[in-house]
Amino acid sequence: MKNVIDWIQQATSIVVLTGAGMSTESGIPDFRSKEGRWQQVNPLTVATVEALKSNYALFQSFYRARIQALVDVTPHNGYYILAKWQQQKRVTHIATQNVDRLHQKAGATHVSELHGNIETTRCQSCGKQYDDATRFLNEARCTCGGALRPNVVLFGEYLPEEAWEKTIQAIRHADIVFVIGTSLSVYPVNQLPSMTTGKLIYINLEPASNDQQFDATFYGKAGEILAQLDELLL
Numbered sequence: 305m306k307n308v309i310d311w312i313q314q315a316t317s318i319v320v321l322t323g324a325g326m327s328t329e330s331g332i333p334d335f336r337s338k339e340g341r342w343q344q345v346n347p348l349t350v351a352t353v354e355a356l357k358s359n360y361a362l363f364q365s366f367y368r369a370r371i372q373a374l375v376d377v378t379p380h381n382g383y384y385i386l387a388k389w390q391q392q393k394r395v396t397h398i399a400t401q402n403v404d405r406l407h408q409k410a411g412a413t414h415v416s417e418l419h420g421n422i423e424t425t426r427c428q429s430c431g432k433q434y435d436d437a438t439r440f441l442n443e444a445r446c447t448c449g450g451a452l453r454p455n456v457v458l459f460g461e462y463l464p465e466e467a468w469e470k471t472i473q474a475i476r477h478a479d480i481v482f483v484i485g486t487s488l489s490v491y492p493v494n495q496l497p498s499m500t501t502g503k504l505i506y507i508n509l510e511p512a513s514n515d516q517q518f519d520a521t522f523y524g525k526a527g528e529i530l531a532q533l534d535e536l537l538l
């Protein structure tokens with residue numbers, strides 16, 4: 305822990321990459337895990353472009369359930385610490401695989417949403433953007449008659465280019481990359497940590513799924529470990 309504190313204090317650019325484990329600590333089920341499954345439906349069959357096109361009713365109710373599950377969720381302490389580090393200019397970039405916007409709810413800004421977000425929606429036909437999900441939740445269609453969808457990246461879709469490119473650039477220039485709450489099993493995000501020449505710090509309940517070379521590893525809850533680190537920083 306002492307080394308890590310020294311690294312943080314000497315760093316001029318810290319990049320943070322977060323995944324599902326960060327959200328599950330706030331009580332959001334990981335929809336990829338068995339426990340987090342919605343009505344026993346495998347997300348691989350419903351969070352897809354195919355389902356959106358051929359089984360819209362199922363797609364709609366799956367995402368309605370996911371949006372409604374977020375209503376009472378609040379960010380845990382770890383999110384607030386990262387937002388504070390960003391305000392202190394320690395953290396220069398936050399990228400997340402999570403679509404729940406908890407980083408922003410804790411006060412973080414300019415978050416690269418690698419898998420999009422579930423709060424805003426758009427029309428699959430004309431591309432019109434909606435700032436919230438009201439229309440989608442009301443089972444209404446776009447003004448053009450097209451089907452609405454959350455701005456999440458579905459299985460089979462590309463990652464948002466701007467978020468991806470910004471994150472790669474930030475990671476290449478980082479002194480430290482924190483990888484938090486992800487087992488790094490999802491491509492292509494699992495390629496990101498290897499792009500840095502800085503220190504790689506891993507925080508998760510479980511080991512990563514591949515042989516990443518981390519300079520420091522903490523197994524435990526992100527909220528607790530970030531709080532310990534924050535307390536030791538001057």
Ligand SMILES: [Zn+2]
Pocket residue numbers: 427428429430431432446447448449450
């Ligand atoms: Zn439309």
